[in-house]
Amino acid sequence: MRRTFKTIVENFISWEEKTPNNIFLRQPQGDKFIDFNFREAGNQIRRMATALQTMGLPEGSHIGLVSKNCAHWIMADIAISMAGHVSVPFYPTLAADQLNQVLVHSESKVLFVGKLDSWEIMKNGIPAEVKCISFPLYYENSPKEFENWDDLVAKNEPLQNFKAPNTEAVGTIVYTSGTTGVPKGVMITYQAMVDAINDTQDEVLLNLPNAVFFSYLPLCHIAERNIVESASVASGGTVYFAETLESFQKNLQAAQPTHFLAVPRIWTKFQMGILSKMPQKRLNLLLSIPIISGLIKKKIKAGLGLSNAQIILTGAAPMPESLLTWYKKLGINIREAYGMTENVGANTIMPANAVKSGTVGKPYSAVKIRIDPETSEIQMKASWNTIGYFKEPKLTAELIRDGWLCTGDMGEVDSEGYLKITGRVKDMFKSAKGEYIVPAPIENQFATNPFIEQICVAGVNLPQPVALVVLSDVGKMTDREIIIQSLGDTVKQVNPNFKNYEHIKKIIVVRDAWSVDNNMLTPTLKIKRNIVENHYKTHMENWYEVVEMVVFE
Numbered sequence: 001m002r003r004t005f006k007t008i009v010e011n012f013i014s015w016e017e018k019t020p021n022n023i024f025l026r027q028p029q030g031d032k033f034i035d036f037n038f039r040e041a042g043n044q045i046r047r048m049a050t051a052l053q054t055m056g057l058p059e060g061s062h063i064g065l066v067s068k069n070c071a072h073w074i075m076a077d078i079a080i081s082m083a084g085h086v087s088v089p090f091y092p093t094l095a096a097d098q099l100n101q102v103l104v105h106s107e108s109k110v111l112f113v114g115k116l117d118s119w120e121i122m123k124n125g126i127p128a129e130v131k132c133i134s135f136p137l138y139y140e141n142s143p144k145e146f147e148n149w150d151d152l153v154a155k156n157e158p159l160q161n162f163k164a165p166n167t168e169a170v171g172t173i174v175y176t177s178g179t180t181g182v183p184k185g186v187m188i189t190y191q192a193m194v195d196a197i198n199d200t201q202d203e204v205l206l207n208l209p210n211a212v213f214f215s216y217l218p219l220c221h222i223a224e225r226n227i228v229e230s231a232s233v234a235s236g237g238t239v240y241f242a243e244t245l246e247s248f249q250k251n252l253q254a255a256q257p258t259h260f261l262a263v264p265r266i267w268t269k270f271q272m273g274i275l276s277k278m279p280q281k282r283l284n285l286l287l288s289i290p291i292i293s294g295l296i297k298k299k300i301k302a303g304l305g306l307s308n309a310q311i312i313l314t315g316a317a318p319m320p321e322s323l324l325t326w327y328k329k330l331g332i333n334i335r336e337a338y339g340m341t342e343n344v345g346a347n348t349i350m351p352a353n354a355v356k357s358g359t360v361g362k363p364y365s366a367v368k369i370r371i372d373p374e375t376s377e378i379q380m381k382a383s384w385n386t387i388g389y390f391k392e393p394k395l396t397a398e399l400i401r402d403g404w405l406c407t408g409d410m411g412e413v414d415s416e417g418y419l420k421i422t423g424r425v426k427d428m429f430k431s432a433k434g435e436y437i438v439p440a441p442i443e444n445q446f447a448t449n450p451f452i453e454q455i456c457v458a459g460v461n462l463p464q465p466v467a468l469v470v471l472s473d474v475g476k477m478t479d480r481e482i483i484i485q486s487l488g489d490t491v492k493q494v495n496p497n498f499k500n501y502e503h504i505k506k507i508i509v510v511r512d513a514w515s516v517d518n519n520m521l522t523p524t525l526k527i528k529r530n531i532v533e534n535h536y537k538t539h540m541e542n543w544y545e546v547v548e549m550v551v552f553e
Contacts, residue, residue: 003207005197005234007165007190009081015236016042022236025071028243028251029138036071038236045079046158048149052083054156055110055131060169062107064130065089066099066122067114069215069241072135072149074229076112077219081171082162088173088185089220091523092116093516096125102175103130106185106390113146115139167191173390174222174341177522185390186222186341196226196344196384197234199366203349204231205259205311211237212308214257216248221524222345223315223337227261252305260306261313265525267323267334268453270304272473275450287329297331306332311352313337315345316524318421318440320447321357336360338421342386343405348419359418369419370404371412377425378411379404410438427529429460435501437465439529442502445494451475451483454514457504458533462544464505468536470513483509484550491549508543510536511553 005011015022020039027034036044052063063080065087067073073089080087088106090099092115099122103111111126113119114135123143126132132146165171171190175183201207204227213232217224232239240255242248262270275283287293301307315337327334335352338360339345347369350361363369368381385405388396399406410423423438430436439457446455446467453472459465475483487507495503514520520532543551 002201005194005201005206007081007167007171007194008230008233009078009162010164011233012038012042012045012078013162015233019236023238024232025074026238026240026255027071028241028247028254030243034071034138036075041071041075043158044149044153045075045082046160047153047156048076048079049082049159049162050156051152052079052085052110053159057085057109059084061085061109062088062173064103064106064108064111065114065220066092066094066111067116067135067139068092069217069219069224070115070135070139071239071241072112072114072139073219074239076114076135076149077229078233081165082159084163084165086170086173088175089225090175091177091218091220093118093523094122094125096122098125100125100127102183102185103127106173106175112149113143115142119143165190167194170387172225174220174225176341177221177524177526184392184395186386187388187390188344188384188386192344192384192386193230195366195382196346197230199384200346200349200364201234203364206231206235208235208237208258208310211235211259212255212257213237213239213259214242214252214255214305215239216242216252217261217263218523221316222339222341223261226345227259227313231259249305253303254305256305256308258308258310259313260309260311261315263316263525264314264319264323265317267314267319267327268447268472271323271326272450274300274303275474300330301332304332311335313349315339315360317526318444318447320444322448324357338419340407340409342399342407343380343382344384344386346382346384347380347407356414356416356418359414359420361419362417363419369413372406375425376410376412376422378407378409378419378421380407381405429458431459431465431501432461432463433501435499437502439465442467442494442498442504445497446490449486449490451478451486454527456514456527456529456532458529458536458540459505460533462505462540464501464503466506466508466540466544467504468508468510468532470510480552484548487550505549506543506546507550508536509550509552 016038021037023035024038024041025036063085077087110131113132134143134146134148136150167190170187172188173185175185213228215228242251286296312334314334335350337349339347348361348363370379408425409421411421413419423440428436428438442457443455452469454470456468457465491504
């Protein structure tokens with residue numbers, strides 16, 4: 001039965017009244033959990049909303065939030081909204097200068113500071129005039145020098161006279177991860193969030209009873225904000241959190257979520273973990289025996305923490321077809337979803353019972369899509385699209401043209417209405433032969449090689465493109481001659497699928513992995529192509545001239 005959802009605060013208050021004793025948030029602490037039912041969460045949220053209102057800030061002030069995922073992240077976000085302000089979340093991995101840039105640009109007056117790994121590095125980026133509130137100290141590495149959440153909650157009364165938000169007002173500003181440069185502040189109205197959750201509720205199973213969510217991807221990213229925070233508050237479900245990277249698997253197994261989202265790189269990690277315990281030949285054999293096959297699938301699902309999963313999603317980056325097929329053989333049906341911060345992450349989703357490989361599914365019923373005939377850019381319309389970038393009218397004008405959102409992604413729509421993404425408009429580069437090359441489709445075909453963890457096809461001003469490659473954990477433990485043979489075979493398999501000028505000339509195995517820490521990846525694990533290419537640019541021509549096809553840095 002379809003329901004009519006309101007703003008996140010109103011949805012929360014509804015469950016606070018209807019199911020006060022149901023567990024809303026489960027924060028792991030070692031082998032135990034700190035639980036917050038809807039009543040207790042509501043009590044803390046209301047008291048924090050009062051604390052914010054007593055600060056005398058103008059209505060609609062911008063309030064920042066920087067923390068790894070935890071129970072208080074969600075409570076703080078709801079409290080900001082309840083107090084009549086605008087939440088502005090930031091990535092918990094930002095360096096001091098990056099944090100300063102977005103804090104200053106967003107005009108944040110207050111900053112919630114929570115669970116962090118690198119606080120000593122970050123704190124120098126906070127302007128002196130920004131008031132900070134720290135999360136409770138049971139979060140490891142929480143700052144101790146600011147007024148604490150628990151102290152503020154203790155000395156303020158719960159807010160009772162809640163005023164429902166003006167739905168046309170901006171409810172949150174979400175900063176992009178900065179794949180191509182400085183992050184942009186995407187303004188999202190309350191109405192956009194309401195429309196998105198109402199119009200996508202059937203596809204993401206928001207009416208599933210006893211829904212369970214597992215939160216580990218950054219909550220400041222639009223996907224996690226939707227699939228975990230907004231969805232859990234709408235459905236009245238329970239949110240479990242990952243405490244640390246080391247406890248991730250244990251926390252996921254404890255949660256056994258009904259809703260689960262993972263980016264392709266995580267699905268690859270899961271696959272490697274399974275194959276390290278059960279080699280592919282043995283797995284194939286066991287799956288071919290009818291009675292044992294069911295037990296193996298059940299055991300793998302339980303081990304991953306997906307025994308109860310009703311909807312399993314992937315997005316944010318291309319998912320190799322071979323990986324989707326591999327999981328399907330295990331009875332794990334991963335559905336691709338496609339969106340961006342600027343359209344609240346809701347553009348297309350793979351139909352549950354009509355999966356079409358090589359595509360990212362069909363548009364939601366309220367979405368219109370068109371393809372620009374000149375650039376092949378995907379453009380879309382939906383009532384939940386952003387109203388623009390904060391303080392960036394020029395960039396907003398480039399983003400929204402004649403009411404259409406220009407996604408920057410290239411694609412095509414087939415006769416059945418499925419969307420296929422073929423690359424990024426800005427990722428195209430010109431070879432020395434004057435031909436334009438789109439790297440994503442080439443990279444996707446290389447992803448089948450188990451020795452490859454990361455790949456970036458590059459080659460500005462080279463006669464032919466080259467592939468920069470980071471070895472997987474399996475690759476690092478494999479003899480170099482075997483790797484050379486395997487990568488060479490993959491080149492021979494992939495090249496015939498593309499035009500001659502797109503053929504990969506060399507594979508360069510680089511020494512260091514690309515990470516958020518070395519600024520090669522965004523916080524959402526997307527490759528910063530311009531940074532990666534610039535890093536290796538001075539060596540590119542020399543590598544190109546080497547006789548061997550596979551070159552090691």
